[in-house]
Amino acid sequence: xxxxxxxTMRGPSYWSVKHPKLIVAxxxxxxxxxxxxxxxxxxxxxxxxxxxxxxESRSKDPRETAKRPPLTEDQLSDGxxxxxxxxxxxxxxxxxxxxPVRWGKxxxxxxxxxxxxxxxxxxxxxxxxxxxxxxxxxxALVKKQKYDLKGLVDRLHDIREQEFIGPSxxxxxxxxxxxxxxxxxxxxxxxxxxxxxxxxxxxWATTTSSTSHAGVEIAGNKNRTKAMLGAAGVPVPRGTTVxxxxxxxEAIEKLGFPIVTKPLDGNHGKGASINLNSWKEALAGFKxxxxxxxxxxxEQFIEGFDFRMLxxxxxxxxxxKRTPAAVTGxxxxxxxxxxxxxxxDPRRGVGxxxxxxxxxxxxxxxxxxxxxxxxxxxxxxxxxxxxxxxTANISTGGTASDVTDQVDPYNVLMAERVAGIVGLDICxxxxxxxxxxxxxxxxxxxxxxxxxxxxxxxxxxxxDGLPRNVAAPVVDxxxxxxxxxxxxIFAVTxxxxxxxxxxxxxxxxxSKGYKVGNTSTNGIYIQGKQLESGDCTGMVSAxxxxxxxxxxxxxxETARGGMLRSGLGFHSCDVAVVTNVAADHLGLRDIHTVxxxxxxxxxxxxxxxxxxxxxxxxxxxxxxxxxxxxDCRVALFSMDENSPRIQEHVERGGVAAxxxxxxxxxxxxxxxxxxxRASEMPVTFGGRAKFNIENALAAALACYCxxxxxxxxxxxxxxxxxxxxxxxxxxxxxxxxxFEVIVDYAHNTHGIQKFAEFxxxxxxxxxxxxxxxxxxxxxxxxxxxxxxxxxxxxxxVLRQDQDLRGKTAAEIEGLMRAGLVTDKPDLPITYIETxxxxxxxxxxxxxxxxxxxxxxxxxxxTLAKLEAFEASLGQRQPEKV
Numbered sequence: 001x002x003x004x005x006x007x008t009m010r011g012p013s014y015w016s017v018k019h020p021k022l023i024v025a026x027x028x029x030x031x032x033x034x035x036x037x038x039x040x041x042x043x044x045x046x047x048x049x050x051x052x053x054x055x056e057s058r059s060k061d062p063r064e065t066a067k068r069p070p071l072t073e074d075q076l077s078d079g080x081x082x083x084x085x086x087x088x089x090x091x092x093x094x095x096x097x098x099x100p101v102r103w104g105k106x107x108x109x110x111x112x113x114x115x116x117x118x119x120x121x122x123x124x125x126x127x128x129x130x131x132x133x134x135x136x137x138x139x140a141l142v143k144k145q146k147y148d149l150k151g152l153v154d155r156l157h158d159i160r161e162q163e164f165i166g167p168s169x170x171x172x173x174x175x176x177x178x179x180x181x182x183x184x185x186x187x188x189x190x191x192x193x194x195x196x197x198x199x200x201x202x203x204w205a206t207t208t209s210s211t212s213h214a215g216v217e218i219a220g221n222k223n224r225t226k227a228m229l230g231a232a233g234v235p236v237p238r239g240t241t242v243x244x245x246x247x248x249x250e251a252i253e254k255l256g257f258p259i260v261t262k263p264l265d266g267n268h269g270k271g272a273s274i275n276l277n278s279w280k281e282a283l284a285g286f287k288x289x290x291x292x293x294x295x296x297x298x299e300q301f302i303e304g305f306d307f308r309m310l311x312x313x314x315x316x317x318x319x320x321k322r323t324p325a326a327v328t329g330x331x332x333x334x335x336x337x338x339x340x341x342x343x344x345d346p347r348r349g350v351g352x353x354x355x356x357x358x359x360x361x362x363x364x365x366x367x368x369x370x371x372x373x374x375x376x377x378x379x380x381x382x383x384x385x386x387x388x389x390x391t392a393n394i395s396t397g398g399t400a401s402d403v404t405d406q407v408d409p410y411n412v413l414m415a416e417r418v419a420g421i422v423g424l425d426i427c428x429x430x431x432x433x434x435x436x437x438x439x440x441x442x443x444x445x446x447x448x449x450x451x452x453x454x455x456x457x458x459x460x461x462x463x464d465g466l467p468r469n470v471a472a473p474v475v476d477x478x479x480x481x482x483x484x485x486x487x488x489i490f491a492v493t494x495x496x497x498x499x500x501x502x503x504x505x506x507x508x509x510x511s512k513g514y515k516v517g518n519t520s521t522n523g524i525y526i527q528g529k530q531l532e533s534g535d536c537t538g539m540v541s542a543x544x545x546x547x548x549x550x551x552x553x554x555x556x557e558t559a560r561g562g563m564l565r566s567g568l569g570f571h572s573c574d575v576a577v578v579t580n581v582a583a584d585h586l587g588l589r590d591i592h593t594v595x596x597x598x599x600x601x602x603x604x605x606x607x608x609x610x611x612x613x614x615x616x617x618x619x620x621x622x623x624x625x626x627x628x629x630x631d632c633r634v635a636l637f638s639m640d641e642n643s644p645r646i647q648e649h650v651e652r653g654g655v656a657a658x659x660x661x662x663x664x665x666x667x668x669x670x671x672x673x674x675x676x677r678a679s680e681m682p683v684t685f686g687g688r689a690k691f692n693i694e695n696a697l698a699a700a701l702a703c704y705c706x707x708x709x710x711x712x713x714x715x716x717x718x719x720x721x722x723x724x725x726x727x728x729x730x731x732x733x734x735x736x737x738x739f740e741v742i743v744d745y746a747h748n749t750h751g752i753q754k755f756a757e758f759x760x761x762x763x764x765x766x767x768x769x770x771x772x773x774x775x776x777x778x779x780x781x782x783x784x785x786x787x788x789x790x791x792x793x794x795x796x797v798l799r800q801d802q803d804l805r806g807k808t809a810a811e812i813e814g815l816m817r818a819g820l821v822t823d824k825p826d827l828p829i830t831y832i833e834t835x836x837x838x839x840x841x842x843x844x845x846x847x848x849x850x851x852x853x854x855x856x857x858x859x860x861x862t863l864a865k866l867e868a869f870e871a872s873l874g875q876r877q878p879e880k881v
């Protein structure tokens with residue numbers, strides 16, 4: 001088997017709304033097509049010998065196990081689809097590397113002999129590698145070849161350590177997510193944005209957008225910190241800073257042994273050495289510290305245990321007793337064997353994988369052993385404890401026990417004062433004392449260090465004692481009760497009308513005084529200014545808006561392509577509008593029927609919050625059916641005030657918008673609230689553009705449901721004036737002397753049928769159309785599009801797109817000609833290959849009173865060409881509508 005398409009979903013998608021982080025693989029089974037796992041003798045035994053975890057439940061919850069049972073040898077021997085096996089293998093590979101993913105799914109693809117495999121991931125790169133390696137592994141087992149599973153798992157471990165944001169950051173993100181606070185990981189960094197737009201906050205490890213830079217700088221300079229604390233009456237060890245061996249010797253003469261050495265600007269215990277009792281040990285500690293800083297702090301060694309006290313927003317929230325990585329001798333085993341035995345503890349893993357980290361005999365440990373005249377092969381006497389690190393950091397194999405409930409009130413106050421003196425919103429205070437339950441000034445203990453960005457792991461998952469949810473006070477601090485992390489989101493999808501509806505919504509919202517960010521096929525706009533051009537209807541564009549710190553309302557056009565490529569750029573919205581679903585882009589990215597396309601479009605309304613609204617087109621069967629799959633309030637719109645669907649909906653207390661007696665009208669509780677006469681809205685071109693009346697219905701209804709006043713909606717709809725600058729390619733009307741030119745982006749049968757209604761209502765002596773086919777459409781779709789074009793025009797100029805999208809120019813021309821003459825065998829057709837030449841031709845041959853329609857590929861170039869034509873006439877700028 002081989003992977004022929006691999007995609008990464010980063011948000012709700014066609015494949016799953018509930019599981020946003022998915023790898024989607026399309027797999028060609030090749031020689032294994034039409035077979036299941038029982039077709040290969042001995043395969044089941046070989047697979048489970050290599051990966052026994054496949055046969056074990058992935059969850060302790062029996063209900064979860066029933067939904068997603070393990071893959072047993074009996075099942076494999078009875079026969080399982082290869083896609084199902086690959087899905088299990090890809091998930092298990094990630095679990096073996098410390099990534100607790102569970103969900104996967106497989107199904108036959110549209111093409112025979114191919115399957116779609118879905119696999120949840122924690123780290124994107126690891127998920128992709130797991131799926132790719134899963135194919136390699138299965139191929140090897142089918143061929144009875146060896147496979148280096150350990151090497152693969154080690155590689156996945158490495159990826160996890162490189163990509164994982166860390167347990168501290170993860171705990172804050174998880175707490176925020178549990179409260180419905182959205183988050184975005186900023187590209188190429190471990191900075192996490194919590195919330196959207198103007199309400200966003202940021203975290204980096206355990207520093208926040210509220211963390212004082214001055215506080216971080218003070219904590220980073222240990223001498224300055226100690227001086228400030230000492231001046232405030234906080235017990236601190238005596239010490240000094242040295243730069244060479246002579247100064248070190250002088251410091252020891254003043255302080256006496258034992259001492260501590262550590263780099264001036266160190267962190268996480270790097271370069272620190274404790275309880276040094278001889279010149280030899282002191283010199284080694286000095287050199288170890290200078291690896292990280294030329295300036296080295298030399299301090300008294302304070303007798304006692306190592307405690308970490310965590311203060312958040314001025315309050316002590318947790319305290320832990322920390323113990324350095326250590327082994328206890330048995331009189332038989334070597335130190336290395338003792339370490340290996342400790343590392344067998346299932347709670348220990350690689351890096352941040354588990355509660356505890358495996359102990360490594362690294363250079364630092366070797367220095368400790370050497371100072372004690374030991375090696376890793378030495379045998380410790382029974383009962384003797386050997387500390388293998390000089391600091392108690394969890395990341396180097398240390399352990400932590402929760403002692404929060406034991407802290408004496410004096411010590412609580414002291415910790416809270418320390419955080420305030422240094423000026424940190426999140427502060428880790430390292431204390432040495434014999435008993436944290438006794439005031440520090442009575443035990444002769446001391447504060448030895450203050451940490452900005454302290455780790456949370458020891459408090460979240462202590463080896464002993466109660467776990468503490470220290471992430472909760474962080475989120476409480478960033479988003480106090482009564483505040484919000486979100487901004488309102490309107491999301492628009494559908495086959496046709498998305499861009500115009502998005503533009504209308506953005507205009508209405510902006511007229512209410514909001515600072516709007518919106519995306520569309522034309523670009524990204526922040527407060528009305530275009531910051532990006534081109535098709536910006538995917539995930540990246542949505543996040544662009546949601547990351548902008550000036551935006552307090554988002555209006556997002558959401559197209560099929562982005563959803564199928566990587567999913568939505570948001571997990572929930574307040575109002576979703578679905579304009580319609582029709583045949584377009586079928587046969588692309590595994591969507592082959594209009595019903596499947598409806599499922600794609602339904603992703604958007606399915607993400608609406610329970611209190612929000614799905615605004616659906618009641619005149620479109622597939623859109624109307626979406627009311628059954630949403631979990632929110634539903635509002636319907638229709639061009640027919642007598643629509644049985646609308647009447648039934650309103651009778652049940654529903655809200656709807658209809659086009660009645662020339663008005664855009666809201667139905668609520670059987671009452672009519674007329675917004676305005678449609679012909680008064682510029683976007684409808686005097687009421688001729690029925691499809692834009694439909695778009696106005698959707699926009700008015702969405703805003704009304706959200707809570708906007710109907711008179712404000714009316715004013716905004718009257719002041720939304722479409723133009724080539726504001727809505728390029730969407731019904732741009734140019735009035736030249738003697739004829740008119742319309743530029744539009746209609747590119748599918750449904751769209752051109754709607755346009756036909758407008759053109760039929762437009763008086764003209766001669767109607768000319770410049771049209772083209774698209775190479776990535778099904779033949780039947782191209783023929784249907786061309787047939788409608790043939791009916792509505794008196795003359796057609798047939799051209800080609802620059803990108804033929806998989807077909808030859810001759811193939812596209814043949815299909816288009818066949819469709820154009822289906823109903824008009826004598827239709828005049830002129831073939832001009834390039835769009836610029838085709839435009840030149842129709843402008844030069846335009847008849848008096850004619851209307852020319854350009855269904856354009858390159859909107860910007862077409863509009864520029866019309867500008868140039870006007871200039872060549874030597875007249876004033878033409879009227880652009």
